[in-house]
Amino acid sequence: MSSDQHQHPLWWQRGVIYQIYPRSFKDTTDDGVGDLKGVIDQLDYLNDGSAAGEARFAARGSASSLGVDAIWLSPFYPSPMADFGYDVADYCDVDPLFGDLATFDRLVAEAHRRGIRIIIDYVPNHTSDQHSWFIESRSSRQNPRRDWYVWRDPKPDGSPPNNWLSVFGGPAWEWDQVTGQYYLHSFLKEQPDLNWRNPEVKQAMFDVVRFWLERGVDGFRIDVAHYVMKDPQMRDNPPNPDLGQAMHRPMGDYDSQVHLHDKGHPDVHAVFREFRQLLDAYGAENPRMSVGEIHIYDWQQWASYYGQHMDELHMPFNFALLNVPWEARAVREVVDALEAAIPAGAWPNYVLGNHDESRLATRYGRSHARVAAMLLLTLRGTPTLYYGDEIGMADVPIPPGRQQDPWGLRVPGLGRDPGRTPMQWDDSPNAGFSDVEPWLPVAAGYGTRNVAAQAADPTSMLNLYRRLLWYRRHSPALYGGSYRPVDAGDDDCFVYLRVADEERCLVALNFAGDQRCVSVPGEGAGQVVISTHLDREGSESLSGLELRPHEGLIVEL
Ligand code: NOJ
DSSP: OOOSOOSSOOHHHHSOEEEEOGGGTOOSSSSSSOOHHHHHHTHHHHOOSOSTTOOGGGGGSOOSSOOOSEEEEOOOSSOOOTTTTSSOSOTTSOOTTTOOHHHHHHHHHHHHHTTOEEEEEEOOSBOOTTSHHHHHHTTOTTSTTGGGBOEEOOOTTSOOSSOOBOTTSSBSEEEETTTTEEEEOSSOTTSOBBOTTSHHHHHHHHHHHHHHHHTTOOEEEETTGGGGOOOTTOOOOOBOTTTTOOSSOOOGGGGGBOOSSSSOOTTHHHHHHHHHHHHHHTOSSSOOEEEEOOOOOSHHHHHGGGOTTSOSOSEEOOOTTSSSOSSHHHHHHHHHHHHHHSOTTOOOEEESOOTTSOOHHHHTOGGGHHHHHHHHHHSSSEEEEETTGGGTOOOOOOOTTOOOOHHHHHSTTOOOGGGSOOOOOOSSGGGGTOSSOOSSOOOGGGGTSSHHHHHTOTTSHHHHHHHHHHHHHTOHHHHHOEEEEEOOSOTTEEEEEEEETTEEEEEEEEOSSSOEEEOOTTOOEEEEEEETTSOOOEEEETTSEEEOTTOEEEEEO
16 A cells, blocks of 8 residues: 555654664673673764754755664573574573663663664563473473473374474474473474463563563564464474475575464464553553564565554564565565555565675675665665664675574574674774674674774765665655655666655666666656765756666655
8 A cells, every 4th residue: 555644653653773683783891792781882873862853954964873763672681592592581681791671771761862762572482491481391291381381292103293393493393301292492492482372471471571661662573473373283284385485585494394384373363462452551652562573475464463453563574675686676566565465554664684684785785785775765664774784794704613503503504693793883803893802703894894984984885874864864755655666667777756745755776787767757857865876966857867877866856
């Protein structure tokens, strides 16, 4: 749906989310791992608070901070770090590696003071095997917490109860010698799945949500949200006839099945309806939000997570652009399909990178990264940026022996370390990330590709992101207007209009490596306000708008 109705969007609709992987952002304790104080220290880089009061012309000036509206923090909870924090041992505390609750409270206060909202990662599908709930659950079949996890008898031949697979390789069942049953783990065996069909589990996990809402968090990113409800009969998954057709990254043996029964059971919707009521109950003064990690590429099914009456998740993450062939036509098809599938009243969003993916600059190539930035920040809906993409960080080759990601260690080639390396702040040792050797290697070219160097270069990638963010902040057409694709006469260019009552913008993106010319029927001239090359402004005719290789333009009409 192209919607002109959202003229007064809420903060999470209007704003831009920036994902921080805390281990890799900024180390202030000299242990080679980033921490929450490091995030506090860099808040001015993200948004120094001056954006809110700026007049529209500020968008054309040079912003000294990035200007994001919210940060999403990957897990910082106590954890044995088998999956780097996605194995939570206590949902209501901070791992000493990252700080403590007082530091977290300070982070919330300091962020709010600058107008930055805090979104935290909520991991409902599984705990760590070191969580006290699981330690109790596995202690005996009679333990009151036995049914908090998914335990099943073996088949008569001793094999696992069904054919479900772990995302990270091998079967999704682990045999427990002591109590003589298997437990389910959709990810590592150190990440046992909670049993959300047990009302006590739901209560306990909703109490976790309350705990953080009361500490002032503004939203939740919900880890593998669709996994929390599985087929109650635990039927085998059927084989996958379309092997190799995956819309997401290839996932090895896991792709050999259609994951019909091990996630996404329709009962999941009741859970998220209740979850939404809980958030709404805290939302009178400050609307709270949820965004679910949902890898579903059938749009109807995907959109069902908004809820039939817009009463479930505020947004399911839209990952469709992560693996699209990077061609104007293919990208437009994805955007148009999404716009067509978005239910009335639902708000779209786009993602071009996160801690599970290869870096944008590597996935699509450096020459495409600027057009990608303009695309992400000018489509209709909430953009999520991944730390470091704003300076064009690329995947870092990880030498043998330095690999950390358990997925990559189990299934060679699937490791996620290359996209999780330390933020490149300046040209000092370890890129200004840490005074000691960081937990993952720093990119070889950090001496020139870093925040300090790019801040000083008026046409850098960082300054492009800043300009785009600041322009978007002040542009009703971009933050709240409708989207209309334009047939502009060149299939290698993606051209669209963004329209609000008081403003119309044209976005023209040349995906090709040579010069192109587009024409927009019925429009006379417009004012170029941003070129991805940051060297072009002024009036241009729209009947023959020249675009240089890999150039994108925002044109005010
Ligand atoms: C999705 C997270 O994004 C990923 O990093 C993690 O390994 C799995 N869920 C398991 O929690």
